[in-house]
Amino acid sequence: MSYTNTDTNTAESEWNYSESDIAHEFLFFNVLKDGRVHVLLPPVEKVPPSFGSTVGVSIKDVEITSDVSARILLPSSTTAQKLPVVFYIYGSGFCMRAAFSEDYTRFCSNIATEANAIVVSVEYGIFPARPIPACYDDSWAALQWLASHGNGSGPDPWINNHADLRRIFVGGDSAGGNIxxxxxxxxGSTGLPGDANIEGMILVNPYFGEDDKMWMYMCPTNEGPTDRRMKPAVEDLGRIGCGRVLVFLAEFDALYCAGKMYTDELIKSGWKGTVEIVVNKGKDHCFHLADYTDLEAIAIRGRIASFINNQG
Known part of the structure; x- marks a missing residue:
């Protein structure tokens, strides 16, 4: 299967086509008969690292590989004490949005300040420019990069000087939760380099689903309707490489049932860790990003901060 690498900066006015021009119609994008892919959500605007000066953190961007970058957010209250690290994977439907957008930069800034933690927010490749499994491979490369800073000998001085790599928390929302x-x-299967350790996983409205035709189209090497990346296998659940998991579900989210099933299956898998579940009543998918001042959005960040600092 081949794709046209569409320019993400293409003006919306240039997408002039009719229903008869569509070969495949999915929730987030249309595939045209001429091979072009029209992602329905417009490209997001990205904010520079200087945005941190408005939200009380220091921010810089790093290149991990030619395909992968990350935004590092350091709380302004940094002391000599080493800080936990939140390795955050933004939600994208695997085909839109960006870690460097204002909403994700603000969310990660708030987590950095409220949890007093370093946040490493990963910018990974998305469809159609880079079909799945690029998102998984890029995120794994970024996690390996983070772990390479053991003994303060990694390429980034902020991580070397301030990060406690024994206290890494991997998390994300929607597609980021899936990743x-x-x-x-x-x-859980291969471990991490050096003494790096994942203490917990944080999933916000995670994206799972059996027989997801959109995901399978974006992943030409998929393993069928029950691909274990979308329908987690019991053996994968049983070896999750951390001791604690925090899951947020939104009552009116179309993915609520899939997220609830994930937590049920994780508990039954034989995994020896602990699972905490928070249900946001009356809320929809990833509402916490749309309005960061929402009281329940504030509560989500507070609960994440408590989870990171093991405060119950």
């Missing part, structure tokens, strides 16, 4: 699970299953 987080896949990473933690791999960590």
């Amino acid at each position: 987080s699970h896949t990473l933690l299953a791999k960590v």
Whole structure:
């Protein structure tokens, strides 16, 4: 299967086509008969690292590989004490949005300040420019990069000087939650370099689903309707590479049942860790990003901060 690498900066006015021009119609994008892919959500605007000066954190961007970058957010209250690290994977439907957008930069900034933690927010490849499994491979490369800073000998001085790599928390929302699970299953199987340790996983409205035709189209190497990245296998659940998991579900989210099933299956899998579940009543998918001042959005960040600092 081949794709046209569409320019994400293409003006919306240039997408002039009719229903008869569509070969495949999915929730987030249309595939045209001429091979072009029209992602329905417009490209997001990205904010520079200087945005941190408005939200009380220091921010810089790093290149991990030619395909992978990350935004590092350091709380302004940094002391000599080493800080936990939140390795965050943004939600994208695997085909839109960006870690460097204002909403994700603000969310990660708030987590950095409220949890007093370093946040490493991963910018990974998305469809159609880079079909799945690029998102999983890029995120794994970024996690390996983070772990390479053991003994203060890694390429980034902020991580060397301030990060406690024995206290890494991997998390994400929507597609980022799905990717987080896949990473933690791999960590449970292969481990991480040096003394790096994943203490917990944080899933916000995670994206799972059996027979997801949109996901399978974006992943030409998929393993069929029950691909273990979308329908987690019991053996993967049983070896999740951390001791604690925090899951947020939104009552009116179309993915609520899939997220609830994930937590049920994780508990039954034989995994020896602990699972905490928070249900946001009357809320829809990833509402916490749309309005960061929402009281329940504030509560989500507070609960994440408590989870990171093991405060119950």
